Amino acid sequence: xxxxxxxxxxxxxxxxxxxxxxxxxxxxxxxxxxxxxxxxxxxxxxxxxxxxxxxxxxxxxxxxxxxxxxxxxxxxxxxxxxxxxxxxxxxxxxxxxxxxxxxxxxxxxxxxx
Amino acid sequence: xxxxxxxxxxxxxxxxxxxxxxxxxxxxxxxxxxxxxxxxxxxxxxxxxxxxxxxxxxxxxxxxxxxxxxxxxxxxxxxxxxxxxxxxxxxxxxxxxxxxxxxxxxxxxxxxxx
Numbered sequence: 001x002x003x004x005x006x007x008x009x010x011x012x013x014x015x016x017x018x019x020x021x022x023x024x025x026x027x028x029x030x031x032x033x034x035x036x037x038x039x040x041x042x043x044x045x046x047x048x049x050x051x052x053x054x055x056x057x058x059x060x061x062x063x064x065x066x067x068x069x070x071x072x073x074x075x076x077x078x079x080x081x082x083x084x085x086x087x088x089x090x091x092x093x094x095x096x097x098x099x100x101x102x103x104x105x106x107x108x109x110x111x112x113x
Numbered sequence: 114x115x116x117x118x119x120x121x122x123x124x125x126x127x128x129x130x131x132x133x134x135x136x137x138x139x140x141x142x143x144x145x146x147x148x149x150x151x152x153x154x155x156x157x158x159x160x161x162x163x164x165x166x167x168x169x170x171x172x173x174x175x176x177x178x179x180x181x182x183x184x185x186x187x188x189x190x191x192x193x194x195x196x197x198x199x200x201x202x203x204x205x206x207x208x209x210x211x212x213x214x215x216x217x218x219x220x221x222x223x224x225x226x227x
Contacts, residue, residue: 042216042218043217045214045215048214058214090158092158098210102215103160104150104158104159105157106157107158
């Protein structure tokens with residue numbers, strides 16, 4: 001248990017569905033991240049928030065929409081996804097940016113049919 | 114851009130033995146941080162060890178230690194007295210003081226045999 005929780009743990013959705021992934025951290029951190037982990041590929045950073053402001057958007061398609069209502073919660077809203085978006089989506093948090101250690105949640109395994 | 118290379122897709126070690134996982138990285142920065150993360154079948158990414166580049170002393174956490182060679186840009190992980198619970202994917206990662214994201218290698222799958 002790292003202090004970062006994610007729900008749901010598993011999600012199956014059709015290409016026309018709209019769903020949201022939720023991440024919550026109980027560590028008092030100020031930065032939160034979304035990463036995508038696909039088979040045979042290194043983890044890819046998707047979004048970074050610091051003090052609820054987005055500081056990085058790593059050329060992610062607009063069908064992924066992040067939301068950070070406060071420093072403890074991070075959402076990833078999904079709509080009209082493609083089968084190639086099937087992956088493990090990992091949330092992480094850190095005290096600050098840069099050298100701070102990032103602590104990860106257990107991930108949401110997403111399957112897009 | 115920084116790159117992290119793990120040249121061993123798979124490694125195997127017998128219980129109680131020692132194994133070393135390799136990692137090299139490429140950067141032009143002088144101030145950065147290196148990490149080893151473990152990802153067991155549960156998929157939870159767990160921090161194993163962290164090294165600050167400005168520190169010459171190699172980091173150690175119980176049975177886990179690193180061999181940090183800054184000039185060679187090498188950052189290997191040594192696991193001593195291997196246990197069955199050490200079986201997992203191990204990822205080497207880099208972050209700079211001015212960066213946001215962890216740059217991960219592709220990982221090394223470690224198998225521990227009885």
